[in-house]
Amino acid sequence: MIKQNITEYNNVWVFIEHNKGKVELVSLQLLSKAKEIARDLHCDVCAFTVGDNVKPLENEVAEYGAKKFYIIENSALKDYRTEPWRDSISHLISKNKPAVVLIGATALGRDLAGTVATVLKAGLTADTTALDIDPETKNLLMTRPTFGGNLMATIFCPDNRPQMSTVRPGVFEAIKNPSKMEIIKDKFSITEDEIVKKIIEKVQTGEDKLNLGFYDIIVAGGKGMGKKENFKLLENLANVLGGTWAVSRQAVQMGWAHHTRQVGQTGQTVHPKIYIAAGISGAIQHLAGMKSSDIIVAINTDDQAPIFEIATYGIVGDALKVLPKLTKTFKGKLKI
């Protein structure tokens, strides 16, 4: 590979994923993290997106600290399709040469980042869980779990730009940091006739839409819940507390819940105010998705279960008995 002149590349770019005129939370989380990275690199945070009529996104993007917002608007880019989005975004990046490009590791982001990185001949670190700047080399250090979550690997890209990474929703916090923002509209042109793939129908199930990261309270259950019907106990407590319920991968594999409710390395990453783990052993891959929760309450029959090592409060007992008692008690206390 021909060595690039990496000094031509500047600024930290964040892809703004959007749905029905709203910015996806992960993009706001990445803008906040990008601010820290840009401080270390003495450069600016820029946002970028494509779509049709993206004006409603502008205020929110400015509130989270972007200095510039690069936009390609075109009716042919209204809905996500890999090739036209890949081509328009590769064009934006090649033209403006950002040093760092961050994209949310959502279904859309994972598809997009891979194809854009291929076009740009850039490296891509997928599913990053930590981002730092090396104080000496100024390279972006991208850390992610490897070997089934048993090791953390830090990856960097010394000779090529941009340094690209997808980051899972919920890893960083979205913190407002308003900034005066310049809108830069690019005239990249594409017509519907040039796009081979056509969207015939869009189908979205209720579960597909679930974003566990929105909830302050999560009541999660694992294999120790015993059978599918018992998951109602999680839902009952979650409803009383104003939260939602989630599961471990074992529960998904047993067919007791949909994968969108899974927390962990191959599920969603969450940091709610309260995470209640019932009948979950505390495998490292599960902890990867919830260990930064403010308060962790573990309910387990085995007092040696690893989950107790990170729990704020531990209840040694049968979750099938403890959960209904908690629900009843909170119902009384909260007068529901």
Ligand SMILES: Cc1cc2nc3c(=O)[nH]c(=O)nc-3n(C[C@H](O)[C@H](O)[C@H](O)COP(=O)(O)OP(=O)(O)OC[C@H]3O[C@@H](n4cnc5c(N)ncnc54)[C@H](O)[C@@H]3O)c2cc1C
């Ligand atoms: C590459 C890879 C990725 C993975 N990704 C994920 C992931 O994203 N999320 C994830 O969760 N896992 C993931 N796993 C799986 C992970 O290693 C564990 O197998 C899984 O988390 C275990 O789920 P569990 O705690 O529900 O089940 P178990 O480990 O079987 O634990 C069940 C627990 O329930 C307790 N128990 C039993 N009966 C009761 C009762 N009546 N009341 C209370 N407690 C009871 C037991 O003491 C035990 O501690 C991954 C694994 C690999 C290799």
